Amino acid sequence: MRRVPCLLVLLALTGCATGCATGPSLENRGRVTAPPGDSHHLTIGSAGFTESDLLAQMYAQLLNRAGYKTSLLTVSNRELYEPALESGQIDVVPEFAATFADWLNARIHGTDAKPVGSPDLDTTMDALRALAAPRGLTVLPPGRAVDQNAFAVSADYAREHRLKTLSDLGASGLKVRLAAGDECVQRPYCAPGLRREYGIDVTGVDPKGVGTTPAKRAVQQGRDQMVLTTTTDATLDQFGLVLLADDRHLQNADYVVPVVNRARAGGAGVTKALGRLNDVLTTSDLADLNEQVDNWRRLPADVARAYLRDKGLLK
16 A cells, blocks of 8 residues: 655645644534435545554455445544544544544643543543544444553563563562653653552663564563553564553553544444454454564555455455
8 A cells, every 4th residue: 555645645635734623624514413424435544554554454345345435545643634534535544442532632622631531441432432423523333452552571571570460560579660652751551650550660761662672672681671562562472572461451441443434434334344343353363463564574455355354254
């Protein structure tokens, strides 16, 4: 799939070079309360990273099977693709429930607004739908797959100290230097949350990024004790790392959810077609699919097609 430069996408989708409106334009405001639409020519958006590309490909192939014609568009910035989704220039995007809820909340109520995402899926979905509906967006049901922040240690370290969960690490009293993004120092679901919820003695944050190769290598080599990554990271085995279970549910409910433009793709046909994926796609599946693209160098379209066929969703 050809990647479209962000500046060109911004000009094409918004007609402006300086930014986008915070809600539907005047000519589109009627769509907010319009009945669910069922356009048979749909544009599927991707945020331009492997997982989003894979999900967009699966959405497109499932919709094609259901009789829709689809095209895919990569827009690697939520500030660009969300207004395009509102206006109907993009019809469907894969999103992550808690992250998108907090993003919409900050956009509507300001960056100082209290976060509305939570570890509870129902609470998060209620908040997300309340924010999305006035903007002409419908959030379809979440599936089983979740892409949350997660914390990994070396397998040797876990065996030595008998660690399976973050609670085990807190109870051990071990001092932990954490490889993560520099924002982890203040984020409530990172270092402060580890201290508060688990009693983990985080002595410092090594600012090597979230799930980056340097961050994982620092833990592999013992310079740091734990790395911030995600639940769908497919490369942990390569570095001899294992996840510690978030047994007290510190992280928010970032389940995969399709978000659609209600006036163009809010009908039962799209909901039914994409809902078929919810019954099969798991977090583990998503990690395996990411690995096939990132490590085996397979095309997202081919990986998506093979998976859907294997699960009986495509012929």
